[in-house]
Amino acid sequence: MPDTALRFICDSMLGRLAKSLRMLGFDTLYTHCLTPQQLVQLSMEQQRIILTRRSACMQSSPTVSCIYIRSNDPDEQLRQVIAASGIVKALIRPFTICLSCNVPLTGLAKEAAAGRVPDYVFTTVDNFAACNACGRVYWKGTHYANMEDRMKKIMV
Numbered sequence: 439m440p441d442t443a444l445r446f447i448c449d450s451m452l453g454r455l456a457k458s459l460r461m462l463g464f465d466t467l468y469t470h471c472l473t474p475q476q477l478v479q480l481s482m483e484q485q486r487i488i489l490t491r492r493s494a495c496m497q498s499s500p501t502v503s504c505i506y507i508r509s510n511d512p513d514e515q516l517r518q519v520i521a522a523s524g525i526v527k528a529l530i531r532p533f534t535i536c537l538s539c540n541v542p543l544t545g546l547a548k549e550a551a552a553g554r555v556p557d558y559v560f561t562t563v564d565n566f567a568a569c570n571a572c573g574r575v576y577w578k579g580t581h582y583a584n585m586e587d588r589m590k591k592i593m594v
């Protein structure tokens with residue numbers, strides 16, 4: 439089966455956008471110190487769509503997929519990426535990627551979450567996931583509800 443998953447790489451000005459895309463389950467590279475050349479190189483090697491606030495990147499190569507982000511507003515930025523890259527609801531898999539490490543989360547048994555999450559969370563939540571790289575534990579809590587509200591406004 440061909441790998442058709444959407445992957446992104448953000449320039450250094452788009453850290454918030456990178457986190458939003460990870461939150462929606464999209465593999466999104468973001469580091470502070472990439473040169474425009476490295477951005478293009480990684481984009482080609484790993485078939486990532488470049489998201490950039492710098493228009494210069496657009497001219498670097500006609501074969502690179504690149505979305506020039508126009509707005510400073512985080513919701514507007516996300517709306518633009520969703521429209522330009524063809525993201526539909528069925529492609530969104532919220533909270534499947536670590537927001538810090540950009541690696542897939544793995545399911546965590548409730549017993550294993552004991553002591554790793556606040557007590558009130560442990561008693562009210564049954565499904566957990568964890569990042570094997572940084573150890574952070576995720577669950578459908580306030581962040582999740584906030585993200586769902588935000589997506590309702592963005593994907594109309």
Ligand SMILES: [Zn+2]
Nearest residue numbers: 536539569572
């Ligand atoms: Zn992590």
